[in-house]
Amino acid sequence: MIETDRYPLVQRLLHWLIVILVLGVLAIGMTLGFLGFDGVKETFGGAATNALYAYHKTFGVMILALMILRLGLRVSLGAPPYRPPLATSEHVASRVVHGLFYVALVAMPVIGWLATAAGGYPVQFFGWTLPGLIGKDQAQSETLFFVHGVVGWAILGLIVLHVAGALRHWLVKRDRVMARMSLFG
Ligand code: HEM
Numbered sequence: 001m002i003e004t005d006r007y008p009l010v011q012r013l014l015h016w017l018i019v020i021l022v023l024g025v026l027a028i029g030m031t032l033g034f035l036g037f038d039g040v041k042e043t044f045g046g047a048a049t050n051a052l053y054a055y056h057k058t059f060g061v062m063i064l065a066l067m068i069l070r071l072g073l074r075v076s077l078g079a080p081p082y083r084p085p086l087a088t089s090e091h092v093a094s095r096v097v098h099g100l101f102y103v104a105l106v107a108m109p110v111i112g113w114l115a116t117a118a119g120g121y122p123v124q125f126f127g128w129t130l131p132g133l134i135g136k137d138q139a140q141s142e143t144l145f146f147v148h149g150v151v152g153w154a155i156l157g158l159i160v161l162h163v164a165g166a167l168r169h170w171l172v173k174r175d176r177v178m179a180r181m182s183l184f185g
Pocket residue numbers: 022025026028029030031032033034036037053056057058059060061063105108109110112113116123124145148149152153155
């Protein structure tokens with residue numbers, strides 16, 4: 001049970017590290033999704049295209065590992081109490097958005113991993129190639145990449161809701177909710 005009204009430093013560090021990684025992976029993913037392989041290659045050249053795919057996969061797998069660690073800490077340590085307590089509507093809204101974040105940020109890399117493997121492409125993690133876990137199946141790969149795209153938009157929607165909520169607490173209500181996850185102050 002956490003005694004203060006802030007998350008322990010390790011959980012705050014994990015939160016902001018995952019923010020940076022998710023924004024980077026989303027930006028690269030959207031670029032790959034909008035332009036497609038040929039469009040990316042035409043725009044950025046062959047070497048940069050390979051690097052963008054490799055970075056997307058590597059940082060995506062890192063998000064999966066960090067999210068599993070984060071989920072373990074959240075379950076074992078719990079969350080600090082809100083002081084003063086949130087209104088019921090705020091409590092429900094934040095629980096739903098935070099819950100969906102956990103599900104989406106674990107599911108998204110797993111779907112990307114399986115889609116990549118089913119397409120016959122390497123699951124790159126820095127200089128290594130991780131096991132594909134499933135066999136090659138073009139139709140399955142296309143379905144999984146479609147779901148990967150849809151969940152990407154859902155994550156973007158969650159980010160908008162989450163940031164709007166945080167800004168409301170920070171700038172309008174001026175309570176201590178932002179301090180719970182802040183690295184400063
Ligand atoms: C939280 C982690 C991840 C996020 C937020 C994310 C996000 C995205 C997004 C938004 C797209 C564009 C989809 C579209 O519009 O069609 C994309 C494409 C892609 N993702 Fe991910 N991704 C993640 C993890 C992964 C992982 C772990 C892998 C593989 C190991 C992966 C492989 C790919 C590939 C190969 C594409 C390009 C698909 C294409 O060329 O059509 N992703 N990703």
